[in-house]
Amino acid sequence: xxxxxxxxxxxxxxxxxxxxxxxxxxxxxxxxxxxxxxxxxxxxxxxxxxxxxxxxxxxxxxxxxxxxxxxxxxxxxxxxxxxxxxxxxxxxxxxxxxxxxxxxxxxxxxxxxxxxxxxxxxxxxxxxxxxxxxxxxxxxxxxxxxxxxxxxxxxxxxxxxxxx
Numbered sequence: 001x002x003x004x005x006x007x008x009x010x011x012x013x014x015x016x017x018x019x020x021x022x023x024x025x026x027x028x029x030x031x032x033x034x035x036x037x038x039x040x041x042x043x044x045x046x047x048x049x050x051x052x053x054x055x056x057x058x059x060x061x062x063x064x065x066x067x068x069x070x071x072x073x074x075x076x077x078x079x080x081x082x083x084x085x086x087x088x089x090x091x092x093x094x095x096x097x098x099x100x101x102x103x104x105x106x107x108x109x110x111x112x113x114x115x116x117x118x119x120x121x122x123x124x125x126x127x128x129x130x131x132x133x134x135x136x137x138x139x140x141x142x143x144x145x146x147x148x149x150x151x152x153x154x155x156x157x158x159x160x161x162x163x164x
Contacts, residue, residue, distance in 0.1 A: 053086065055131050056120035063157060065120050066143060070100030070132035073145045075155055076114050082149050082159050098155055100145050105153045106164055 084095030090109030142156025
C-alpha cells in the first residue's frame, strides 16, 4: 500500500512540475464561435519583444491561429469549407496552413502535419498585431495579414483571398 501511495505522490509532483514549466507566459483564448471580443483593443508587443521571439495569436472563434516573426507569418485554420488548393510537389494534404514571407503568400504542404501553436493569446475582433514588416488584423470575416508592401492574404472558414 505504501508503494502505491509513493507512486501517486510522485505522479502528482511530476504533473505539477510539467504544468509549471509549460504554462507560464501563455494566455488563454476564447474558443467560442459567438464572436465575443477580448477586452483588449490590441495585442501589439513592444518592438524589443517582437525581435526576441515569435508572437502567436488566435481569433476569438478559435478556428484560426497565427505565428508572426520578423521573417514572416504562418497561419493555421482548423476547419474550412473552401476547396483546398493544390501545392506543387505535395503528395500530402493542403489547405490548413498558409505562409507569408519574403517570397510572398503560399499554402504549405502538410506532409509534416498542421503545426500546433500551443495556446496563443486571443486577438480580439478589430485588433491588429504587427511584428517587423508584417501586420495581421482580426475580424469577423477572418484574419488579414500583409507585409509592408501590402502583399498578403485574408483567410476565413469559407474562403481565402490573395492581396492585393
